[in-house]
Every structure is written in structure tokens, then in C-alpha cells.
Amino acid sequence: QSALTQPASVSGSPGQSxxxxxxxxxxxxxxxxxxxxxxxxxxxxxxxxxxxxxxRPSGVSNRFSGSKSGNTASLTISGLQAEDEADxxxxxxxxxxxxxxxxxxLTVL
Amino acid sequence: EVQLVESGxxxxxxxxxxxxxxxxxxxxxxxxxxxxxRQAPGKGLEWVSVIYSGGSxxxxxxxxxxxxxxxxxxxxxxxxxMNSLRAEDTAVYYCARLGIAGQLVVWGQGTLVxxxx
Numbered sequence: 565q566s567a568l569t570q571p572a573s574v575s576g577s578p579g580q581s582x583x584x585x586x587x588x589x590x591x592x593x594x595x596x597x598x599x600x601x602x603x604x605x606x607x608x609x610x611x612x613x614x615x616x617x618x619x620r621p622s623g624v625s626n627r628f629s630g631s632k633s634g635n636t637a638s639l640t641i642s643g644l645q646a647e648d649e650a651d652x653x654x655x656x657x658x659x660x661x662x663x664x665x666x667x668x669x670l671t672v673l
Numbered sequence: 674e675v676q677l678v679e680s681g682x683x684x685x686x687x688x689x690x691x692x693x694x695x696x697x698x699x700x701x702x703x704x705x706x707x708x709x710x711r712q713a714p715g716k717g718l719e720w721v722s723v724i725y726s727g728g729s730x731x732x733x734x735x736x737x738x739x740x741x742x743x744x745x746x747x748x749x750x751x752x753x754x755m756n757s758l759r760a761e762d763t764a765v766y767y768c769a770r771l772g773i774a775g776q777l778v779v780w781g782q783g784t785l786v787x788x789x790x
Contacts, residue, residue, distance in 0.1 A: 566783075569789070571726055579765040587759070598774050598775050598776075600775075600776040600777070602718070604718075609767055609781065609782055609783055610710075610718065610767070611780070612776055612777060612778055615772060615774055615776035615778075616774045616776070621778070628771070633785075649709075651717075653717060653718050655718075655720070655777070657774075657775050660731045661720060661723070661731050661732075661733065662720040662722060662723070662775065664710075664717060664719060664720060665717070665720040665732070666717045667717040667718070
């Protein structure tokens with residue numbers, strides 16, 4: 565149950581787009597289309613932003629999008645806004661359990 | 674309104690036991706997949722356990738044999754029994770309801786467990 569690999573930090577200016585990668589193996593990210601992404605603001609519970617690789621729950625801005633290629637999933641945030649500054653975590657299904665990435669801190673400059 | 678409220682956290686000595694509760698409203702716990710996820714101070718999220726609607730349970734290797742996930746249908750409540758606690762179990766523990774694809778759709782506010790002498 566090794567953690568998925570995410571960059572520790574990314575940054576961007578308001579209005580720009582950023583992409584956060586999430587690398588796993590064929591036993592998790594590459595083996596299933598069950599990748600999800602969570603946003604967490606300081607002191608708050610995580611919030612689901614993307615599920616099944618690229619689906620957005622109701623109420624989540626269409627500025628958030630997800631994709632996957634091989635063993636790497638990606639979260640793209642377009643039109644960056646100040647309120648997007650948060651920690652982002654990917655997660656994948658893997659043989660009856662789940663695994664998270666180490667998290668990426670997004671800074672909006 | 675769909676809501677999850679955790680309780681039961683606190684300060685406990687190494688080797689001790691604690692039971693966390695997660696009271697659900699707005700949906701039926703027994704009809705859903707439910708999980709516990711934890712977050713050590715300043716660290717990332719770690720999946721702990723899941724219980725499926727059929728009753729099957731699964732655990733992270735780090736807690737297997739020490740933690741037990743269960744539910745009380747009459748109280749619409751999820752539990753996490755934690756035994757043989759270690760310092761590395763110190764974390765905020767969140768309960769969550771899963772969607773069909775296993776995504777964590779609804780989260781509680783979390784309860785802090787501190788294992789220290």
C-alpha cells in the first residue's frame with residue numbers, strides 16, 4: 565500500500581492553469597478508472613473534486629478537470645482563483661483498499 | 674441534510690484503546706460503503722478502513738489486527754475500535770461515505786486522537 569506520488573508544491577498566478585500529477589502503478593492508478601481528487605483547506609475536512617478519473621460532482625466548478633494516462637493521473641485547474649489555494653490529494657482504488665497521494669500544496673501567487 | 678459527526682477522540686496512553694463513533698444523518702449507514710481516513714498532524718491523508726454494505730471489511734496494513742470497523746444499524750452509526758495504540762496513530766480521524774465508485778463523497782469534521790504518555 566505505497567502512497568501515490570505527487571509533487572510537493574505547485575504555484576500559479578490568478579487566471580493561469582496548473583496541473584498536478586499523481587503517479588502510481590499498474591496495481592492502482594493504471595489498473596482502474598477509480599482515481600479521485602480531494603481539495604483540503606487548512607483546518608477543514610477534504611472535499612471531493614473529481615471522481616472516476618474525470619467526473620465532477622455536482623457543485624464543483626468546471627475549472628477543475630481530471631485525466632489519466634497509464635499509471636499517471638492528472639488534475640488541471642484552469643482560471644486559477646485565490647480560493648483554489650489549498651492542499652490537493654489524489655486517491656486510487658487498489659485491491660479492496662484505497663491509497664492516497666502524499667498531497668500537493670497549491671499556492672496562488 | 675446529509676451529515677457525519679465524529680466523536681470519541683482524545684488523549685490516550687500508548688498501548689491503550691479508544692472507540693471512535695461517527696453518527697450519520699440524512700442517509701442509512703448500513704446501505705452504504707463507509708470508510709475511516711486519518712491525517713497525522715501536518716501530514717497527508719491515509720486510508721484506514723472500509724466497511725461495505727454487505728458487511729465485508731478491509732484495513733490498511735498499518736492498522737490490521739489492531740483496529741476494527743463496525744456499525745450499529747439501530748443507531749445509524751459507524752465505529753472504529755482502536756486497540757494497542759501507538760504514537761504513530763496520532764491523527765485526526767475522519768469518517769466518510771463512499772460513492773458507487775469508491776470515491777469519498779461525504780466527510781465528517783474529524784476527531785483528534787493523540788497517543789502519548
